């Protein structure tokens with residue numbers, strides 16, 4: 001192999017390696033900064049679905065459990081129903097809303113919201129965006 005050809009082949013391999021390492025890093029970054037606005041599925045209207053039989057959704061098996069996907073807090077309330085709300089707090093837009101004691105709660109400054117998004121204290125007075133949920137078998141759909 002001539003020197004020029006050798007350098008060309010090394011260059012292609014290096015470019016490939018960089019591409020693959022970038023793809024891994026980029027997908028993590030996208031997961032971390034998932035957009036607040038998700039395009040609904042044109043057929044079902046679902047923003048996204050969760051398979052409740054999957055181990056990745058085990059937090060939703062028990063009342064009071066929750067998980068956060070696509071900047072949405074999805075929880076199983078104390079009555080065993082699924083509820084969902086934005087993770088972005090209306091107080092100072094921190095992405096710190098969780099589910100606690102059968103209500104949505106922001107860990108930043110303590111804003112509290114009921115299951116309908118109504119503020120329960122001064123920091124929560126602007127309310128919280130609530131999403132719809134519907135269950136079909138083990139598939140939970142989150143809708144606007």
Ligand code: FES
Nearest residue numbers: 089091092106109
């Ligand atoms: S940002 Fe949530 S309570 Fe302040």
